[in-house]
């Protein structure tokens with residue numbers, strides 16, 4: 001009898017987890033206009049770490065932070081002020097759990113970064129798709145202060161400043 005109860009509880013918990021995952025996937029994709037939750041691989045992360053050296057007093061934001069691995073990597077470089085915004089609830093949950101387990105002080109919010117004033121950050125990291133990046137041009141022009149660095153992984157913003165290409169990153173300076 002006890003085994004039947006344990007099996008029932010286990011299947012219930014599993015069903016809830018699968019439901020959260022599937023709903024997050026579908027709703028997240030709709031909200032993010034097709035930008036999926038795909039994290040940088042360990043190799044890609046190492047390349048970012050090798051090529052982008054930040055200062056402890058930088059104010060860093062990851063637009064669509066996924067499980068916040070980029071923030072934790074910059075934290076290891078000594079950066080203190082790190083924030084991520086994520087719209088996929090599953091990715092947000094993973095970020096919160098991993099930050100807790102790995103004792104990271106980076107802040108992660110379940111929020112659309114388009115509704116956030118970006119003027120307080122001097123380093124912007126993003127790994128989005130090109131059409132999505134292009135829709136951010138106006139926001140960047142309006143909110144980013146001179147001296148802000150934008151690191152866009154894999155995709156560039158068309159006809160907008162001249163980026164420096166470092167491995168697979170496009171680095172812009174306002």
Ligand SMILES: C[S@@+](CC[C@H](N)C(=O)[O-])C[C@H]1O[C@@H](n2cnc3c(N)ncnc32)[C@H](O)[C@@H]1O
Pocket residue numbers: 028031032033035036037038039040062063064065066067068069070085086087088091111112113114126127128
């Ligand atoms: C390709 S993943 C990158 C994850 C992480 N930055 C990394 O490099 O490992 C892009 C993430 O951006 C999120 N995203 C897209 N648009 C967003 C928005 N407007 N607000 C918050 N998150 C968004 C997606 O849900 C997705 O998880």
